[in-house]
Amino acid sequence: MMREFGLAFNRHFEKWMFIIIPGSLVLGFIFADQLQSFIPFVPYLFAYVTLTMAIGCGLGQLRVVMKRPGIMALTFLIAHVLSPLVAYGLGILAFGADSPYVVGLVLFTIIPIGVSTVLWVGMSGGSVPLMLAMVVLDSALSPLVVPAGIQLFFKSAVEVEAGPIVLDLLVIIVLPTIIGVALNQFSRGRIQHAVAPYTSPLSKLCFVAVVSLNASAIAPHLDKLKQDMAVLVPLVILLVGLCYAFGYIGTASLRNDEQQITVSYATGMRNISLGIVLALGYFSPLAAVPVVLSILIQQPLATLHHYVLQKLNKGKGGESAATHVR
Template sequence: MFVIIPGSLVLGFIFSSGLQPYIKAVPYMFAYVTLTMAIGCGLSQLREVAKRPGIMALTFVIAHVVSPLLAYGAGVLLYGADSPYVIGLVLFTIIPLGVSTVLWVGLSGGSVPLMLAMVVLDSALSPLVVPAGIHLFFDTAVEIEAGPLIADLCILIVLPTVIGVALNQISKGRIQGIVQPYAAPLSKLCFVGVVALNASAIAPHLDKLGEDMATLVPLVVLLVGACYALGFIGTAKPHNREQQITVSYATGMRNISLGIVLALGYFSPLTAVPVVLSILIQQPLATVHHYILQKLNNKTAGKPKPSQVR
């Protein structure tokens, strides 16, 4: 991710004029990425999440209620309520959980089945969550028709998700192992294409940023870092380490490629700038978060148990 995402952005900016004619292909590429993600999730994993409605609800509240309020407040404080940057900051927090969280959760000792199922369910709910969030925060400032947005989200997210889960269920989970050698590399190429093509769409508008980058970059860093921290702190009380790791990554990482597609499709190009910045930031911060988690795990492991103290 350190190489792929920044590299894709740079390629998109450098070759923007040549790539712009292919921007219309982005929704199809994104739908394919969603399909390959959903193939790895079956009904059994969704049932596992259904057994833990409390943690799922808490995750979604932190990710899509608390985080957007924080993003909106910080954005308005710096840029005013009418700024496209504020829309981009809020959009980052209301889009679905990121697919790459599954990788980080696995590396850090979280629950991969829980994370994968939450990604699928959150993606399926996005046609309701995203328009509702935009309406709630920007009803008077942004004119956007909910119907076309919901339809696009159903095509981009819900339909590929339903097809992927259905294929997993019909094949009894065997399809992932069969198609993985071919589907996974193509999915990564499509992800690169989504990032590069959307970067090419933003490139002509970079000269408008000017001095705003001096405040926007630190703000996005703080916002993404706060999203990780909110998930970690918000699940500290049950003292379930696996659950805490899973939720902290879930609330910290979003489906940024979808955020860029929506930002460029329904708002001004400047709205996509905070979303693009978060692409560069959320993966490095995921590494920092992983490092902190490992340090905390080692520290906890080194403490003597009560029986040993006696």
């Protein structure tokens, strides 16, 4: 009975995720005072979310990516080079080079690909194995990519030591990823089917908790934001939308719908909870605001992107997205 309940919970959560996640953010603001004392648990909750994701990926799926180094390199180039450059430029134009909002905008683009991309890629007709493997690899590379990106764009303008960031990323991303992949490999892939009805619902609840707790950490600074929202909200919407577009347009020359769909979600959706953890832990609380806003924007835009992809596929006379899932 618990198994059926867990599977049903997962289905309903994924169906209404674009409402649940922003709702969790709002609840975090409303109950900020009550949640403040639980904020130190965020890294551990996030580590569990990462572990659950990694259990679904074995060495075989990682080999799939290694056989497609070109598409992987192109994805990471768009996601972590082109997008940060655009974020930096937009941030400077809107707020000036010294604004903490610029740090937040760039941080959004250099954090790893989001776990929820796997869900959207599956629904839209992309390659689920390729997406899952890229999420794992991008997460594993984050201790190198994130500090290097911050140093490249801000250098001495942002006083933060790379060492603690790397250590945190190793604990909350890399170590759970290694354990998850190892469990998948040793069980020959059977562990995910066996534990998913129990671990996945708990992972979803942990994800909701991470979002709410991080929102509660930002709540005391809301008064400072009111005058900036009229500019910041449209800017974040534009940036997130451009990230989706860069992935789709940047792979048009491949003439492969499956890869185009996969990359567009990979470049558009980021591991926002990790971004908030890093922003609040190492930068000004205001630097976390663009990352928090992207929670409200990323999932609704994923829904819109899914709708546009279906229209484009119909326009090409393609099959329905469901027949493409591998």
